[in-house]
Each structure stands twice: as C-alpha cells, then as structure tokens.
Ligand SMILES: O=C(O)CCC(=O)C(=O)O
C-alpha cells in the first residue's frame with residue numbers, strides 16, 4: 001500500500017499526535033497553518049534567485065573546515081552510493097558564518113523563526129516518544145540543540161536544465177538527511193519525492209505554504225530506529241518546466257557536537273563521517 005502524506009493542521013487540538021504519528025510511520029510530516037510567515041519565505045526565494053544569478057556568489061566560496069558559504073555546482077554533493085553530482089548549487093548559512101551583508105538580516109530573521117518552530121516540534125517528538133525509546137535518549141532531545149551553533153540553513157538553487165547535464169544526474173539524488181529534524185517550506189516548484197515502505201516514490205504535497213518536516217539520521221540513531229530517516233530525492237522537471245529554476249530552503253536542526261547519539265556515535269563523529277562520504281569535507 002502506498003502511504004499518502006496528509007498535511008496536519010498545526011492549530012488542531014490533536015496536531016501533536018497526528019504529526020508525530022506521521023513521522024513515526026513515514027519519516028515525514030507535513031504541516032499547514034503553521035507560524036512560519038509565508039511572505040518571508042517568498043522574499044528569501046526572490047532575493048536569493050538574484051544572488052545565484054550574480055557573479056558575486058563566487059566571493060563567498062565555502063570554507064571547507066566550517067562548511068559555511070557558497071557551494072558551486074562543480075563541488076556539489078554526490079549522494080552516498082552515487083557517482084554523479086547533483087544538479088544544484090547552494091549556500092550554507094550559520095549565524096556565525098559568511099553571508100553577503102545586504103542579505104544577512106532577512107536570513108537571520110528566518111533562521112530564528114524556523115529554529116523556534118523546529119525546537120517546538122522536537123519537544124513534540126520527545127513528549128510522544130514511548131518510554132522504551134525515551135530511555136535511549138542520552139539527554140532530552142530538547143537539550144541536545146541548546147547552544148548548538150550547528151543548525152544549518154541551506155538556500156538551494158536548482159538551475160534550469162539546458163541539456164548539458166550528465167546523463168542520469170538529477171537535481172538531488174536519493175539520500176537521507178544527516179541531522180535530527182529538517183524543516184522545509186514547500187519549494188517554488190515541484191520535484192520532491194519520498195520513498196515509501198513499498199519502494200515506490202511518493203510526491204510530497206508541495207502546496208506553497210506547506211511546511212515539510214522529516215527525520216534525519218541522527219534522530220533515527222538516537223531513537224534506536226524508532227523514528228525512520230526516510231530516503232528522499234528531487235527529480236528533474238520535464239518539458240517546458242525545464243526552463244524553470246527551483247529554490248528551496250531546508251533548515252537542518254543539529255545537536256551540539258558533544259552530544260552522544262548512541263553507543264556508536266557522537267554528533268561530531270557522525271557528521272564528519274557523513275561529510276567525507278558526501279565529498280565536501
Ligand atoms: O530541495 C528540496 O526540496 C529538498 C532538498 C533536500 O532534501 C536536501 O537538501 O537535503
């Protein structure tokens with residue numbers, strides 16, 4: 001059976017239960033009527049489309065040690081197990097990292113809004129974790145992100161396709177996120193798909209205004225697999241849609257580096273291993 005993702009009304013009396021059930025069953029939860037201001041998302045999409053269209057972006061090339069700044073498509077990630085680079089370029093924003101001065105305030109405001117919501121959603125997960133799962137958490141989930149400094153806002157630009165792309169390359173090859181939770185406003189174009197339990201790809205409802213939340217590997221690890229980090233990808237547009245670019249804005253909620261996730265991993269050791277696999281560290 002193909003599961004369908006249903007948008008949960010953030011204002012509903014049982015929003016918490018519905019949302020955490022969706023995360024448990026599919027690794028994804030979709031929220032509508034949530035507190036993130038849609039206008040701020042739309043404004044960021046417009047501002048950053050201009051940034052990616054400009055040559056200025058090359059003045060902000062990413063710092064390999066700290067991972068902040070602009071990642072051109074030539075160094076873009078190669079998803080684990082794949083050979084082709086994704087057809088994307090992106091900018092990593094941290095409050096302490098590099099950012100064009102004129103664009104900083106807008107991004108910082110969104111970073112704070114999205115962080116506040118992400119922290120709340122993490123407490124929903126914490127409260128509704130069954131006891132045998134909670135006892136696996138080495139510290140309360142809500143504690144893991146306090147003063148973390150590692151939470152990352154990524155502005156992603158998938159350029160229009162012009163036919164020169166490598167055969168078989170797609171906008172974002174199938175992957176799992178590394179962090180605890182990801183918060184992603186619906187992008188300005190479709191393409192995001194999630195892998196269902198039966199192996200079929202399911203389109204994520206992309207109504208502008210929806211917020212898509214998914215579990216990352218660190219929460220899967222910390223919960224002993226109770227919350228699944230589900231594989232997802234972004235497919236290429238077809239026909240006349242190929243001329244359209246796509247912008248998206250995931251916030252990756254990360255714990256402090258010293259947080260112990262499991263017997264096998266601290267957050268720091270886990271992140272470093274994964275970045276090496278992606279070919280960006
Ligand atoms: O662009 C999107 O919609 C998803 C991006 C994504 O999955 C990622 O950057 O990890």
Ligand SMILES: [Fe+2]
Pocket residue numbers: 175176177232
């Ligand atoms: Fe992802």
